[in-house]
Amino acid sequence: MQQAAPLVTLVDITRSYGEKEAAVQVLKGLNLTIHSGEFVAIVGASGSGKSTLMNILGCLDRPSSGSYIFKGTDVSRLDADGLARLRRESFGFVFQSYNLIHSLNASQNVEMPAVYAGASLEVRQERAVELLRYLGLEERLTYRPNQLSGGQQQRVSIARALMNGGQIILADEPTGALDSKSGEDVMKLLIEFWQAGHTLILIIHSKEVASHANRVIEIKDGEIIGDTVRDVTCKKASFKTPPPSKSTLFFELAESMKSSLRALRMNIFRTILTLLGIVIGVASVIVMLAIGDGAKKEVVDRISSLGTNLLVIRPGGPNTRGFANIATLVPEDMKAIDMMENILGTMPESRRNTTVRYGNNDAQTPINTTSYALPLVRSWPVAQGTFFTQEDEDNLAKVIVLGQTVATSLFGEKDPLGEFVLVGNILFQVIGVMSERGASAMGEDEDDVVFMPYTTGSLHILGYQNLRNITVAVEDVKHIDRTQKEIEALLLARHGVEDFRIRNMASLIENVSQTQNTLTILLGSIAGISLLVGGIGIMNIMLVSVTERTKEIGIRMANGARMRNIMQQFLIEAIVVSALGGFIGVVIGLTVTAVVGYFGIGVVYSVWPVALAFGCSFLTGLVFGYLPAKKAAKLDPVVALASE
Structure with missing residues (x-):
């Protein structure tokens, strides 16, 4: 009767370690x-060389030369995932040191080999319980390796x-x-499984234990020196196999997520340090972006409160400082x-600090000489009350x-309307009180001011007729640049020389916004460094983890894990740590921002810094x-298994 084709065929297999002259040949043809x-x-x-031979037979290692045919397939042509498939579908390993994963x-x-085979949770749990019950471990299903005897x-x-x-x-x-x-x-169990139809390859140094086998191969110095076959009928394979399974990407990611969370939980202290x-x-x-945006909003709001449709004209040429040429602007x-055209109103503004007094109360305050258009x-x-009128200006009304x-400061709760206040040495009648304005863009109290007609102020307070500045409000801010050019042309025609400067408030706000944006980016960059x-x-922690868990990686590879399974697990661990850290960071960041805002520092809540920070994490x-x-994915299984 013709014998069936061999399950395993090795032809001229050699295995060497090292390079060139330093190479050590362990298996010799x-x-x-x-x-x-x-x-x-x-x-x-x-x-x-018997363990090296077992590693090659189990597709944990590759021969240096020769051919290995398994069920008609040339194993040397398979890539790492192809070898993983063979280990997953055809081989089961029993190691001297057990090689169980302690987590x-x-x-x-x-269940681990079935996970990499794509078996559902129900199928693999049922199979695991069945096997452990058969092996007398029904009461030890949830025990970890350190809770079990050898x-x-x-x-x-x-x-x-x-x-x-x-x-x-x-x-x-x-x-x-x-x-x-x-x-x-243990030997009784292995023999029992052999008798049930499994092919059993036993690597052993004891000839007494080897006597149970129907075939004993003796190896010495990398060569087979004996091959004894006992007259025992080999049974045809009748072992029970689990239902066929098919792995999907979603299934793999879900299982990798479970493994990752389990590993992170086992090293909780290191996980916390990594999260930090x-x-x-x-x-x-x-926090930095919220404070930066808050500062930007506060400055822009303060400048905007002055009006975004304003042009401010001041004396002095483009290259002069201050108001050296103070007499260049006049009421005309x-x-x-x-x-x-496109002019809503104009007004002059000249200031001087003066003492004002009412009864026994006095205050040192700026006197702003301006026009009825303010x-x-x-x-x-x-x-x-009311603001003064053009008639008041024309009549030099006090x-x-x-x-x-x-x-x-002067009146407290008393109504000031109609009362007379001493400004310097001259009595002025109070005809109105302005609405509350608050702090200016420069942080000054805008409500600490007294307004009077510029004509009256020029005569009695300032002592000069020229204007310190002219503020122009335009009707249509879309044409503010054109209006600015027209004013420049008008003043050049009147003065014959460019002895003035015009500041466009809309442009100022834009420039301030750009500056604040730059500062915000700078703050965000500084904070981003800590994220980096x-x-x-x-x-670093993950590299250490890979080093510490090298043997675990080898165990997983021996039980059929592909390269992508290993990569998924460690990559998901890093992503989970980052995402969890990002979530906690978002909560803490928003909390700190709220506390900062509570103490009066301007902050702005917006979605994009939160999304940016979490996305970056x-x-x-x-x-x-x-x-x-x-x-981790590129580790050699046999090298990984040998690590401690």
Whole structure:
């Protein structure tokens, strides 16, 4: 009767470690065939190459030369994920040191190969419980490895090897770390599974244990020196396999998320330290931008309160400072401008600090000599009484209008209308009180002022007729630039020389806004540096995590994890840390902003700084988590398993 094709065929397999002259050859041209259903014991002293042979048979390692044919497929042509598929679908590993993941309980360790095979939660849990119950561990399903004895841990390892069917069970010194009784129990189980149809390949140094096998292969110095076959009929495979499964991206991401959260929970203190950098960075960005935007709004609002449709004309040429050429603007200039198109109103403003007195109360306050057009030009209404008129100006009337601060200082709760106030040495009658204005763009109290007609003030207070400035309000702010040019042309024609300067308030607000935006960006950049530092911290912590969990990575790869599964897990860990840190940072940032606002510092709440900060934290995890995740995914399974 013709024998079935071999399950495994090795032809001239060699394996060397090192480079060129320093290379050490461990396997030297091995030739071997293994058929389905065999129980093969590979024996030899330490350093003979038997473990290296097992790693090659289990697709954990690649030969340096030769060919490995598994079920008609040339394994040497498979990439890393192709080898992972073979390990996932065809092999089950039982290691001397058990190689259980300590963050998982017994049931979760057994389920692991089925996770990478794409089995649903219900299917793999049912299968794990069935296997553990069969192996006598029904009462230990939720126990972690450190809560189990050595024999119990090895039983969990055997259950894991059988999870996806375990067509070939590769056992590397499975009794080496066990006492004699536990070792006998484990061997009985392995023999039982062989008798059930599994192909069993046992790596062992004890010839006594190897005597249970129907085929014993002895290896020495990387060469097969004996191959003994006992007259035992090999059973045809009849092992139970789990239902077929198909992994999807959503399934993989969900499982990676679970693994990531479990790993972060196991290292909670380190997770908190990693979060700290992101939390500080995100909170700083939100607070800094809120304060920056608040400062911008406050300054712009104060300037806007003066009017965005204003042109302020001052004496002195473009390259002069102050008001050295103080006599360049005269009332006739103001009257000529007032006759132009698109002019809502004009007014002069000249100030001098003077003492004003009513009864026993006096106050040192600025006297603003201006025109009747001030309420219209400055959009500043009168709260009590009236403002002076053009007739008052023409008649040099001795009337004044008080700001709220001056009115309170002189009169308190008394009505000031009709009362006479001594300004310097001259009596003026109070005809009105202005509405409350508050602080100016420069932080000055705008209500600390007394208004009088500029004609009266020029004669009795200032002592000169020229104007310190002319404020012009335009009707249509869209044409303010054109109106400015027309005023420039008018004054040039009247004066014959450019001895004036015009400030466009709309342009001023735009410039101030740009300056404040620059400062806000600067503040945000400074805060962003802390976010960057937090990202670097994540990368460092994740690199350390990869180093510490190298063996776990090897275990996962031995049980069928693809490169993308490993990358997903570590990348998701970094993203989860960043996203969680971002969320906490947003909460803290908004809280600190509210506290800052409570103490009177201007802040502005807006969605985009919060979205920006949280988005940056998310991207930080993605960017800085990529390198550690890639490093983890590229680890060699056999090297990872050998790490401690």
